[in-house]
Amino acid sequence: MLITAQELQELMEEVEQEDPIDFADLPFNDKELRGLISNHVCDMAAKLENFSEEDKHLTLLAVAAKLVLENFVLHLRLLTKYGVPVSSDVQTLLRELRNKK
Numbered sequence: 653m654l655i656t657a658q659e660l661q662e663l664m665e666e667v668e669q670e671d672p673i674d675f676a677d678l679p680f681n682d683k684e685l686r687g688l689i690s691n692h693v694c695d696m697a698a699k700l701e702n703f704s705e706e707d708k709h710l711t712l713l714a715v716a717a718k719l720v721l722e723n724f725v726l727h728l729r730l731l732t733k734y735g736v737p738v739s740s741d742v743q744t745l746l747r748e749l750r751n752k753k
Contacts, residue, residue, distance in 0.1 A: 661690040 655663075664686050675682045696715075700708045731738055738746075 655694070657687070657690040657694045660694060661686045664690065 673682070675685075700711060703711065728738070728742075730736075
């Protein structure tokens with residue numbers, strides 16, 4: 653493994669300085685959540701050790717794409733639930749997606 657769970661957690665914290673996560677009123681400690689996720693991701697990465705470099709790369713891209721999509725969907729659900737208008741860029745994207753059906 654090229655990185656420890658602790659190092660990954662520290663990298664997450666650095667990234668969050670530029671783009672903080674809103675933990676709102678979740679009943680969890682944000683540092684503990686980062687630790688839990690860091691451990692989980694490192695465990696997942698360890699399972700890829702026997703994969704070829706190309707397969708590792710493709711797997712990580714697929715996981716990242718899934719997480720971005722999941723985050724997008726959850727964000728839209730929250731905006732919709734609370735009646736918050738979405739930006740014109742998001743409206744354009746959603747319109748394009750609807751038109752492709």
